[in-house]
Amino acid sequence: MMNFLKLSLVLLLSISPFFAAICHGRDLNVSHGRELNRYESGLLNKASPLLEANDFDAALKLMLPLLEQAAPHHVVFQYVCKTLADTGAEAKALNCWERGYQLYPNQGQIVVNLAQAQLQTERYEAAISTLSNLELSTLEKPIEAQVRYMRGYAYYQLAQYQAAIDLLLSSDVKLHWWPLISYSQMALEQWQEAKSSALQWLAFEPDSRTAWQVLTRSELGLGNKLEAAVASDIAAQSIGAISGSSRPQDSIGLFGQIKAYNLAASCTSQTDTDDASRLGSAIKVFDSQALACAQYAWLSGRYDEALVFLEGFNLDGLSESCGLVDDFYLLQGQLFSALKQGDNARRAWSKVGQQLLPLGTAAEIKHARQRRNQLQGQALLLIGQSYWLEQQWPEAQASYRKLAQTPGFETLAAAFGQRLATFVQLEEKLR
Secondary structure (H helix, E strand, C coil): CCCCCCCCHHHHHHHHHHHHHHHCCCCCCCCCCCCCCHHHHHHHHHHHHHHHCCCHHHHHHHHHHHHHCCCCCHHHHHHHHHHHHHCCCHHHHHHHHHHHHHHCCCCHHHHHHHHHHHHHCCCHHHHHHHHCCCCHHHCCHHHHHHHHHHHHHHHHHCCCHHHHHHHHCCCCCCHHHHHHHHHHHHHCCCHHHHHHHHHHHHHHCCCCHHHHHHHHHHHHHCCCHHHHHHHHHHHHHHHHHHHCCCCHHHHHHHHHHHHHHHHHHHHCHHHHCCCHHHHHHHCCCCCHHHHHHHHHHHHCCCHHHHHHHHHCCCHHHHHHHCCCHHHHHHHHHHHHHHCCCHHHHHHHHCCCCCCCCCCCCHHHHHHHHHHHHHHHHHHHHHHHHHHHHCCCHHHHHHHHHHHCCCCCCHHHHHHHHHHHHHHHHHHHHHC
């Protein structure tokens, strides 16, 4: 089984504020059982200002004698053990929490803090055993969520990935849980599940580089190479966007690409459902919304998916909305070209500009003609480029000659034709 991505202990830092809250600065008179005695209360009250000033060594000197009692109050452990950890004495802090746990096995705050110390010292099995004594349903929601995460983290570190997944997905998933869930799914090569987790993660953090990396690996595991390449590109761009080193336009491009990826996944998903044929047949006209969806799919690298999406439309209905027919074939050709299907691409581009102009006023017809000429010129340029790349020189020249007859493209066609002629002559000399 692949051992993919070992989580850093940094993930546990999200727990730290909770532990700080339950260990320092509490009302010293709060108790479950006996009250603090005068000796304990006096020393803890003297230590509190020192703790607030982060003078842990001085506070510790005052409080350590409290542990010499046979059974110190549980609040004493919350103060002293936490302060030991703050001074860097992790082993002593662990021993302190273990003693507190022996005396107060049902005191939730001590149980959770002991487990935290065990995790920090990589005693994962011990942490799971300690936390198993807590009934999650009886805990307050914030504490229950932290305990669930800690157990999931321990399971992950023990390579018990399915246990971590089952535990974390059985509740309302928090944002910082998604790395643990998705890494566990990847470790089990559950690529579709990991992809789903990455997408849910990105719904909360669309600019998360790590989430895009998870999506990249998941797409590769599913054999979706183009989608993986796009996700990888977004992950690479997000480095600069997050660090602030990229230019503003780079960040705009990044978030535009993220939007394209997400919108394409959403609007083309109907083709993946069981009733895709029913939905496709219900759409008679290729409208601007469908065009935008197909363009998002193209921009996000979903070329095959975009082609399938376009094929779902009734071509007979396109003749009734010829204002978008040329856009349809132009985009279809670009998709075929991206998939290295030159013949299909040129066949689609050759259909651009072949439709009759729509009826309307003189101004409307003039505008439609100008737009048709513009799109036809783009298509002829793409056809010429396609032939050129495949070293079909005569066909490329013919395309540029036809381009020269398109209003507005005369100068550009002459420049490309001349450049191609020069290139062909140079090629012949080098043979």
